[in-house]
Amino acid sequence: MKPFGYVRATSLADAARAHGGRPGSAYLAGGTNLVDLMKLGVERPDTLVDLGGLLSTEVEATPDGGVRIGAGVRAADLAAHPLAGGRCRVLAQALLSGASAQLRNAATTGGNLLQRTRCGYFQDVSKPCNKREPGSGCGALDGVSRDHAVLGHSPQCVATHPSDLAVALAALDAEVEVTGADGTRTVPLDGFLRLPGENPERDTTLRHGELVTGVLLPPGAFGVPSRYRKARDRASYAFALVSVAALLETADGRVSRVALAFGGLAHRPWRARVAEDRLLGAQPTPEAVRAAVEAELAAARPLRDNAFKVVLARNLAGDVLGRLAAPRTV
Structure with a gap:
């Protein structure tokens, strides 16, 4: 070291x-x-x-009915907190599916969002990696790419973001609170985590010196049927091949609200806006759900080893949305 x-x-x-x-x-x-x-x-x-000792470990209600989660809140505490995981199923499920119980007792909310990819080429300093050493190349492009991105990647990087929590937060329209020398600002999660583009070494839009001090959940994050499901190589302590976070609410047999986010498919959680637009106002039949998800995944560009992720994502999303659309889903 x-x-x-x-x-x-x-x-x-x-x-x-x-x-x-x-x-x-x-x-x-x-x-x-x-x-x-x-x-x-x-x-x-x-x-x-x-x-x-500097980062807040508090989960607090905000005046507008939302919730502020301090960046120092541990994953295990957040999953069980009555203001957060205790009343938001997708958040609790995502937290409890990540890492081991021991790590959940240590890992912080801010650190969870800032964790770096588990791409084997990034973690092996003997291999080329533009994220670790800009300009050195991307070993995964012509190498083993089973765990890598199928959406939003670039010739510079095909790594995926490892966080389960971030996928749930993407579906919940969370904002990230960051603090630096110029004060505090809030950034939508989609604007905080980056796609790789030409600068894959930058995972976030943080400015040098800024740090994450909290996460803000809007009032609409609560009281809506939601679910998180994760497909992985083993039942515990494994990162997602594909994961799905979804919220779905119906009125008079039609979708009145829907949010869908994928993990394991891109450099950041992938908010499925195309699928959401197709489902909003429609009857959530299996056929409508499948067509909406397929429209979203039409943009996928699988690599040599990971075309299975497209099928897996379609099936997971169909299952999760189907369960949420079923009567008496909670």
Whole structure:
């Protein structure tokens, strides 16, 4: 491991100054992803800025009826919290399907969103990876691509985002609260996590020195039938091959509200706007659901080893939406 400096920040403003003034710095919160990548030599920060005790661990109701989740809230606590996972099924299911129980007791909400891809070419410093070393190439393009993206990828990168929580938050129209030297701003999740484009080394739109301080859920995140389902290689402690987060509400036999997001298909959670537009106002029959999902997945560009993901995504989404459309679904 490369030697590094260590700063114990005394406030968020102090942390932002310490990080912003050091180009090679990194924030340390739960450390469940960063420390592993440092051991592998993938992350090589000059300085760690410790956020211990600075990030909010509170889940609070907001004046508009929504919820603010502090960036320091642990995954296990969020899944069980009466204001969050306790009344939002898709959120609880996504959290409980991620990692192991031990990691859920340590991993923070902010760190969950900021975790880096588990692409084997990214994690192996002997292989080319534009995300780890811009300009070195993408080993997965001509290599083993079973776990990689089928939507939104570029010639520079075909990695996927590993977070389960982020997929649920995408379906819930969550916003990310970020704080830096210039103050605090909120960013829609779609505008926070990036597609790779020409700069795959940038996972987010964070400016240097900014940190995630919270996640905001709108009032509409609650009281709507929702569900999360994840397909993976083994039943525990495995990242998604494909996952689906969905909300669906009907009135007079027609879809009055729908949100659908996929995990495991792209560099960030993939919000299925095409499918949603087709379903809104329609009767949620199996045929209508299948046609809507197929229209969304028509943009897929599978690689050599992962065309199965398109079929898997179609079937998972059909199952989840079908269950939500069925009478008495909760």
